[in-house]
Amino acid sequence: MPSLNNLFGFLQDWISGKLSGFLPPWGVTLAMMVITIVALLLFLVVTVMYLTYLERKVLARIADRLGPNRAGPLGIAQPVADVLKLIVKEVIVPARADVPVYFLAPVVMVAPALLPYAVLPFGPRMVPADISVAVLFVPAVTSITTLALLMAGWGSGNKFSLLGGLRAVAQKVSYSIPLLLAFLAVVLVSGSLSLVRIVEAQASYPFLLAQPLGFIIALICCVAEVNRSPFDIPEAESELVAGYHTEYSGVGFAMFFLAEYIGMFTVSAMLAILYLGGWHGPLLPPYIWFLIKVYLILCVMFWLRGTFPRVRVDQLMNLSWKVLLPLSMVNVAVVALVDKLGLRLGFLPGLVAGLVVMAVAAAVLRTRRRARAAAAARPAWQVREA
Amino acid sequence: MVGTGLLKGLWVTLRHVVETYRQDWHKFPRRYRREPVAVQEQSLTGLFTVQYPEERLRMFPRFHGHLIQKRDPETGLYNCTACKACERACPHGVISVEGERNPDRESKKKMLVTRFTWDAGRCLYCGLCVEACPSDALDWGQGYELAVDRREELVFDFERLLKLGEHAT
Amino acid sequence: MLRTETLSINVGPQHPSTHGVFRMLLTLDGERVVDLKPYFGYLHRGIEKTAEQRTYVQNVPFTDRLDYICGMSNNLAYALAVEKLAGIGPIPERAEYLRVIMAELTRVVNHCVAIGFLLNDLGAFFTPVLYCLRQREYILDLFEMASGSRMTPSYIRPGGVVEDVPPEFIPAAKKVVAGLPAFVDELDQLLTGNEILMARLQNVGVLPPERAIAYGVTGPVLRGSGVAYDIRRAEPYSIYDRFDFDVITEPGQDAYARFLVRLGEMRQSARILEQALAQIPEGPVMAEGVRRIRPPAGEAYARIEAPKGELGFYLISDGSPNPYRFRVRPTSLINLQALRDMCVGHLVADVVVILGSIDLTMGEVDR
Ligand code: SF4
Ligand code: SF4
Numbered sequence: 026m027p028s029l030n031n032l033f034g035f036l037q038d039w040i041s042g043k044l045s046g047f048l049p050p051w052g053v054t055l056a057m058m059v060i061t062i063v064a065l066l067l068f069l070v071v072t073v074m075y076l077t078y079l080e081r082k083v084l085a086r087i088a089d090r091l092g093p094n095r096a097g098p099l100g101i102a103q104p105v106a107d108v109l110k111l112i113v114k115e116v117i118v119p120a121r122a123d124v125p126v127y128f129l130a131p132v133v134m135v136a137p138a139l140l141p142y143a144v145l146p147f148g149p150r151m152v153p154a155d156i157s158v159a160v161l162f163v164p165a166v167t168s169i170t171t172l173a174l175l176m177a178g179w180g181s182g183n184k185f186s187l188l189g190g191l192r193a194v195a196q197k198v199s200y201s202i203p204l205l206l207a208f209l210a211v212v213l214v215s216g217s218l219s220l221v222r223i224v225e226a227q228a229s230y231p232f233l234l235a236q237p238l239g240f241i242i243a244l245i246c247c248v249a250e251v252n253r254s255p256f257d258i259p260e261a262e263s264e265l266v267a268g269y270h271t272e273y274s275g276v277g278f279a280m281f282f283l284a285e286y287i288g289m290f291t292v293s294a295m296l297a298i299l300y301l302g303g304w305h306g307p308l309l310p311p312y313i314w315f316l317i318k319v320y321l322i323l324c325v326m327f328w329l330r331g332t333f334p335r336v337r338v339d340q341l342m343n344l345s346w347k348v349l350l351p352l353s354m355v356n357v358a359v360v361a362l363v364d365k366l367g368l369r370l371g372f373l374p375g376l377v378a379g380l381v382v383m384a385v386a387a388a389v390l391r392t393r394r395r396a397r398a399a400a401a402a403r404p405a406w407q408v409r410e411a
Numbered sequence: 412m413v414g415t416g417l418l419k420g421l422w423v424t425l426r427h428v429v430e431t432y433r434q435d436w437h438k439f440p441r442r443y444r445r446e447p448v449a450v451q452e453q454s455l456t457g458l459f460t461v462q463y464p465e466e467r468l469r470m471f472p473r474f475h476g477h478l479i480q481k482r483d484p485e486t487g488l489y490n491c492t493a494c495k496a497c498e499r500a501c502p503h504g505v506i507s508v509e510g511e512r513n514p515d516r517e518s519k520k521k522m523l524v525t526r527f528t529w530d531a532g533r534c535l536y537c538g539l540c541v542e543a544c545p546s547d548a549l550d551w552g553q554g555y556e557l558a559v560d561r562r563e564e565l566v567f568d569f570e571r572l573l574k575l576g577e578h579a580t
Numbered sequence: 581m582l583r584t585e586t587l588s589i590n591v592g593p594q595h596p597s598t599h600g601v602f603r604m605l606l607t608l609d610g611e612r613v614v615d616l617k618p619y620f621g622y623l624h625r626g627i628e629k630t631a632e633q634r635t636y637v638q639n640v641p642f643t644d645r646l647d648y649i650c651g652m653s654n655n656l657a658y659a660l661a662v663e664k665l666a667g668i669g670p671i672p673e674r675a676e677y678l679r680v681i682m683a684e685l686t687r688v689v690n691h692c693v694a695i696g697f698l699l700n701d702l703g704a705f706f707t708p709v710l711y712c713l714r715q716r717e718y719i720l721d722l723f724e725m726a727s728g729s730r731m732t733p734s735y736i737r738p739g740g741v742v743e744d745v746p747p748e749f750i751p752a753a754k755k756v757v758a759g760l761p762a763f764v765d766e767l768d769q770l771l772t773g774n775e776i777l778m779a780r781l782q783n784v785g786v787l788p789p790e791r792a793i794a795y796g797v798t799g800p801v802l803r804g805s806g807v808a809y810d811i812r813r814a815e816p817y818s819i820y821d822r823f824d825f826d827v828i829t830e831p832g833q834d835a836y837a838r839f840l841v842r843l844g845e846m847r848q849s850a851r852i853l854e855q856a857l858a859q860i861p862e863g864p865v866m867a868e869g870v871r872r873i874r875p876p877a878g879e880a881y882a883r884i885e886a887p888k889g890e891l892g893f894y895l896i897s898d899g900s901p902n903p904y905r906f907r908v909r910p911t912s913l914i915n916l917q918a919l920r921d922m923c924v925g926h927l928v929a930d931v932v933v934i935l936g937s938i939d940l941t942m943g944e945v946d947r
Contacts, residue, residue, distance in 0.1 A: 086428045088710040089459040184589045188611065188928070254705055255776055258929075332424045333417065334776050335703025337929045338611055387414070416773030423770040424707060454759075459714050471721075472746070473728040502638035537641035537734045542742070551728060
């Protein structure tokens with residue numbers, strides 16, 4: 026099925042062929058760009074809508090429930106109803122809000138969340154712009170959302186929001202570092218910063234096998250990057266009501282929501298591209314394989330959310346700076362070493378090295394926890410009152 | 412090893428997900444049937460929620476749904492003798508009863524109920540009134556869909572309670 | 581020198597995790613709590629005063645509404661107090677057994693709710709709480725079968741219980757009890773070893789035994805501080821002296837220890853229930869001649885080990901059909917006293933967890 030495999034490529038050729046009949050070449054390029062952007066945006070909005078639906082269904086099943094099932098058969102129309110509700114809801118501006126900042130924040134949140142889709146390859150030839158530093162581009166633009174979180178927290182004029190915003194910034198900044206180091210290891214192995222090239226390098230085996238440790242670090246960091254449970258501290262419901270978006274209603278809230286889910290999709294796509302082999306897969310068309318992998322990671326995220334309690338702020342920071350950062354550095358070193366040795370054994374040396382590092386790390390963590398438990402035998406109040 | 416506790420937890424939730432699908436498949440016809448289903452079977456896994464308007468649970472015989480006034484099945488006369496025992500027993504003054512002597516001396520009914528109101532909105536559903544009734548007139552009905560639009564409609568009068576009693580039996 | 585300012589935030593009365601209408605004024609230094617002031621009274625319904633105008637039996641439904649999670653236990657404590665005051669007794673055997681069965685089922689219900697909502701406070705997205713509520717549902721079904729109501733049963737009355745359970749109750753209860761250990765095991769598997777949970781609960785809200793005793797804290801919070809004090813053992817009421825069970829204590833003194841105590845107590849309750857359901861005799865369920873209770877002038881205090889701790893009723897009679905004074909020793913209110921001590925020095929996130937680990941019902945705090 027060559028035509029199905031390259032459906033979008035053909036579509037592209039067909040449309041540009043039609044357009045070139047009555048447009049100059051630069052016009053065709055421009056029109057194609059607009060069409061691609063519109064198509065991507067539509068795809069993203071629909072994806073986000075149904076991502077919420079999928080999430081609610083998965084969480085419901087985890088908790089022995091059915092999930093949304095009222096609107097339409099099996100609740101299919103639920104996301105539509107939700108969107109309509111959010112759109113018609115009144116936008117409330119808190120009395121003590123910093124109005125321009127308050128209104129700018131959702132926009133600043135959504136715009137950078139969309140940018141990574143310019144470089145994410147959904148399949149061969151299915152990438153709007155194959156730039157050569159895509160691996161850096163994606164984290165770079167998504168980290169602009171940090172600013173939006175801070176703006177939302179500040180602009181709302183609410184103490185809970187402010188705390189939420191500050192937490193969000195701290196979290197995003199500290200998790201970007203191990204995340205980038207984990208990505209760096211992939212770059213070392215593949216020898217390229219272009220996402221397309223990285224996917225192509227995984228034709229024989231996905232990098233997950235060569236870098237199990239890197240994948241785990243990247244997964245944890247990605248979950249933390251998009252503020253998902255168990256790292257959903259900025260919007261920790263039981264402590265901070267809803268964190269930075271406490272004061273947002275209607276469209277403003279919808280924007281945050283949209284950005285959050287697009288962010289989830291982005292990081293899942295990144296993980297799929299960097300570690301799971303992107304579009305590679307037998308039988309099915311490449312873009313289907315890519316989506317399957319992305320949704321698999323998304324489901325894992327939902328699963329984590331349905332199972333775990335939330336970690337605490339200081340623990341979150343400790344995890345990032347004291348565990349993930351050293352581990353990711355070790356990972357980069359090990360990968361570089363294995364790569365330099367140049368053993369032509371496929372993924373085996375990487376896999377073995379990764380597992381060894383993990384085992385050592387687990388042992389170290391365990392002894393450290395024992396030591397801490399012993400040190401904490403003296404109750405905290407005595408320390409306080411001493 | 413660090414992380415085993417997390418993996419165990421993940422395993423539990425995964426099992427729950429799988430079980431909901433497995434048991435749902437087995438019980439497929441049950442869902443969305445319009446008659447009351449019996450008490451929920453005890454189990455640790457599987458779907459648990461009741462899809463309310465379609466699925467309903469059968470209430471227990473003792474369920475405190477709402478009050479009813481009963482009639483004597485033979486004569487068709489209501490049992491209440493306006494003795495006010497229920498009114499006195501109620502901790503919250505929810506029931507108020509007024510009665511008068513039956514002008515028709517021949518009739519079996521010595522007392523007629525002129526006014527009997529039960530304010531469902533203030534009731535504690537404790538059942539002290541039902542326990543206090545000496546003539547087996549007041550009892551519990553099984554209905555639970557008592558929502559109304561206006562507060563006044565929550566006050567049930569004698570006729571309404573009698574009618575509820577007919578439905579209940 | 582950097583000058584920092586403290587930040588005051590109001591947590592509650594409308595906050596997702598204050599367990600009812602409860603307000604804490606937190607003074608924060610960054611995210612660290614430097615002071616905490618609890619404000620309560622939002623749910624005050626004047627039950628103690630109202631009860632002075634009601635007869636002894638009419639007060640039973642009000643006791644349901646103190647700690648509305650465990651109505652049956654409240655009924656039991658109140659019934660014991662009235663019996664002591666009016667000299668009612670002996671209580672028929674079957675009624676005693678039914679009382680114990682109901683009280684222990686209530687304990688399981690309460691601990692299910694406590695653990696479930698503690699996990700919600702910890703930020704687990706509803707999964708553990710729904711597993712817990714599911715188990716609670718089976719028990720509430722039993723309550724409904726026996727008394728007609730799920731949460732406000734008014735089932736245990738001075739003199740016995742209001743009416744015998746229906747014949748299908750005992751088999752149904754046996755089935756539920758047989759399923760309990762498996763449920764507790766699953767909860768154990770899901771939560772106990774979870775590293776995140778341990779990190780969140782261990783060394784959080786430490787309450788050393790001497791402090792706990794000084795505050796008058798009782799129940800799982802006290803036993804989580806390592807004090808083996810359980811009124812069922814210390815001063816057995818009803819027929820608790822006949823059953824074989826352990827008083828669960830944990831040395832940890834922290835929120836995790838309280839969580840473990842609750843898990844363990846569910847197991848012990850299942851043990852008691854098993855014995856009680858096997859031994860329960862036939863017979864009447866109400867003592868003779870308790871239609872109208874009119875105790876002689878005097879006073880009485882009766883207490884039980886309610887799921888949350890010591891629940892006592894102090895009644896004074898002036899010889900009339902209504903109590904002259906009706907005073908509750910509310911478990912939740914007294915356990916709440918230790919909150920500030922446990923919270924100061926911790927982070928905001930810990931405050932809600934500590935609050936959850938104390939297990940409050942505002943209905944009982946405010947009455
Ligand atoms: S159920 Fe209780 S509160 Fe309601 S009317 Fe009867 S006695 Fe009064
Ligand atoms: S319902 Fe029963 S207790 Fe109430 S007035 Fe009628 S007969 Fe008396």
